Amino acid sequence: MDYLDAIAWNADGLVPAVAQDAVSGEVLMLAWMNRESLARTVATGEAVYWSRSRAKLWRKGETSGHLQKVVEIRLDCDADAVLLRVEQVGGIACHTGRRRCFFNLLEAGEGAAGWRATDPVLSEPGRFRDGG
């Protein structure tokens, strides 16, 4: 069976893909892939996602230069989620100019819980938006 046929694509033909920094172990982002984006990722060794907002293939870093070089690709037990371990070129995965997209930490102290941005902006935010 083709490795693409082994995946339990959702009703939209997509699967969630988690990108993890292969060196630091940090979870960088979650994006989506369709068959073609995964096939291109495998063929090129660089992460290609499916942009749901733009409804097109999205080669990560195509405008920012912040490519993701793929170290390994994993599939989970139910075949409905993919994990990419990547070398994050430029050390910036997020379009806001931060290292990772998961920069909002839930703070649930004595008052109401809320999200607080914890990570510094390393490059001009929004300048190089190339995904979604």
Place this chain on the structure above:
Amino acid sequence: MDYLDAIAWNADGLVPAVAQDAVSGEVLMLAWMNRESLARTVATGEAVYWSRSRAKLWRKGETSGHLQKVVEIRLDCDADAVLLRVEQVGGIACHTGRRRCFFNLLEAGEGAAGWRATDPVLSEPGRFRDGG
């Protein structure tokens, strides 16, 4: 604004949630949450997901004992993905008895690409299935 209202729930009222081992950094699994599951996770300090296959709340480890104690909860830049850093009780996150769900590695050598299970089964597989 309530922290739950800040989340961009999908059409089914769900958001993907990635669980990462807080000590090893290993990505353990990807599951789904609805409002109530996230609220219960915050309230109890233990991961509660929404089982899409069973259409009910699923306290991770409720039958296996392999609870996930939540160290921190993060939200991504688009507010449509959640990251849990957890202490994985028993060191086994996957219902197959493996450490993590992402045990299938894509091997794309000279022949056809395919997925190969790389991780050992640490406990009797299938015995304690409690999710999905």
